[in-house]
Amino acid sequence: MxxxxxxxxxxxxxxxxxxxxxxxxxxxxxxxxxxxxxxxxxxxxxxxxxxxxxxxxxxxxxxxxxxxxxxxxxxxxxxxxxxxxxxxxxxxxxxxxxxxxxxxxxxxxxxxxxxxxxxxxxxxxxxxxxxxxxxxxxxxxxxxHALDEPLTQREIAILRLVASGHANKQIAVHLNLSVETIKAQLKMIFSKLGVHDRTHAVTLAARRGYIDPFA
Missing domain, CATH: 3.40.50.2300 (Response regulator)
Known part of the structure; x- marks a missing residue:
């Protein structure tokens, strides 16, 4: 053979x-x-x-x-x-x-x-x-990031709208939530990502793959 x-x-x-x-x-x-x-x-x-x-x-x-x-x-x-x-x-x-x-x-x-x-x-x-x-x-x-608390689907949806240039009021209307809820959610997002503003939140979320920067 x-x-x-x-x-x-x-x-x-x-x-x-x-x-x-x-x-x-x-x-x-x-x-x-x-x-x-x-x-x-x-x-x-x-x-x-x-x-x-x-x-x-x-x-x-x-x-x-x-x-x-x-x-x-x-x-x-x-x-x-x-x-x-x-x-x-x-x-x-x-x-x-x-x-x-x-x-x-x-x-x-x-x-x-x-x-x-x-x-x-x-x-x-x-x-x-x-x-x-x-x-x-x-x-x-x-x-x-294994021990980090992951972003929820709602938080990711908010970040996508932030990335698209929407203000809190527009995001609230889009997601049928109150402006206060959006502010509270953004505060939680900043905490989870370890950032202090919207720009850094979007940049880091895109780098980590939570949102598509080109969508």
Whole structure:
């Protein structure tokens, strides 16, 4: 029997990213590996779900911020019908809140696109073996904020409106709350984030991944 017959089949990878050049670069890198094969590509979450159903890849590389159905929603949906799906997030967003959201949704790992290429290749192998793979910087951020009280959905909704330039009165009307309630909520937000004004609250919330600065 030849040695080739004993080699395990290549790791079948689905690459999901809304930037075609990024997809091409990743696919080229992975197809160069003797133990990997890119079996499909998708440009958004909806395509990712459809491609996963069709291809049943071993590992899915998933971007987070994409038009339409985002990465976290796609992870939730894929894991709903394939509980053992191995999904590795590859993103430009280093925020701990984003990472925790993705990992809670069922992602097995969270890497940054600016990481070294060997880290991505090693992470795919690790995730395929059932392990977790999280960038060191992300792991540090998660650990740093592990004991912080997270922002609630209402607080995040208020911050999004603050980021859009709305005054307290406008936010109150928009969320059907009193101006006093908005002021109290902002005070709580500032306390949780360790800031003293609206500008810093928005900046820090965006950096940590609570809100999308480009939404």
């Amino acid at each position: 030849s040695h080739a017959a004993l080699d395990p089949p290549p790791i079948r990878v689905l690459v999901v990213d809304d930037h075609v050049m990024m997809r091409d670069g990743i696919s080229t890198l992975l197809n160069r590996q003797t133990d990997m094969e890119v079996v499909g590509e998708a440009a958004n979450g909806a395509e990712a779900i459809a491609q996963f159903r069709q291809l049943s890849p071993d590992v899915t590389l998933m971007d987070v911020q994409m038009p339409g159905v985002g990465g976290v929603e796609a992870i939730v949906e894929i894991r709903r019908f394939a509980a053992d799906a191995r999904i590795l997030v590859l993103t430009t967003y280093p925020g701990d809140a984003n990472a925790v959201r993705a990992l809670r949704a069922g992602a097995a790992g969270y890497l940054l696109k600016n990481g070294i290429r060997s880290e991505l290749v090693d992470a795919i192998r690790s995730v395929h073996l059932g392990r977790r793979a999280v960038s060191a910087g992300i792991a540090q951020e998660i650990a740093t």
